[in-house]
Amino acid sequence: MCNKIGFASKKEANTTKNFIRRTSSRAVLPERTYFCRECGKWVLTSKKIFNKNEHIRQKLSGNQRKNRRGRFKGDD
Numbered sequence: 001m002c003n004k005i006g007f008a009s010k011k012e013a014n015t016t017k018n019f020i021r022r023t024s025s026r027a028v029l030p031e032r033t034y035f036c037r038e039c040g041k042w043v044l045t046s047k048k049i050f051n052k053n054e055h056i057r058q059k060l061s062g063n064q065r066k067n068r069r070g071r072f073k074g075d076d
């Protein structure tokens with residue numbers, strides 16, 4: 001399990017990614033989406049290069065995103 005926002009479809013993940021990139025003033029913005037096999041969902045990442053440990057490392061900074069989970073729900 002990871003603490004990232006999970007989406008049922010790549011389309012939904014991309015829609016949210018684009019929404020955040022358009023509207024967020026955060027310094028770090030999501031760069032892309034990928035399918036997390038552990039979660040079984042599509043998630044957003046600010047990392048450009050896929051790394052098999054990405055999932056674990058991002059867990060360290062995942063709390064902020066976890067709190068935003070509900071905010072983008074249904075934004076498609």
Ligand SMILES: [Zn+2]
Pocket residue numbers: 001002003004036037038039040043055
């Ligand atoms: Zn995951």
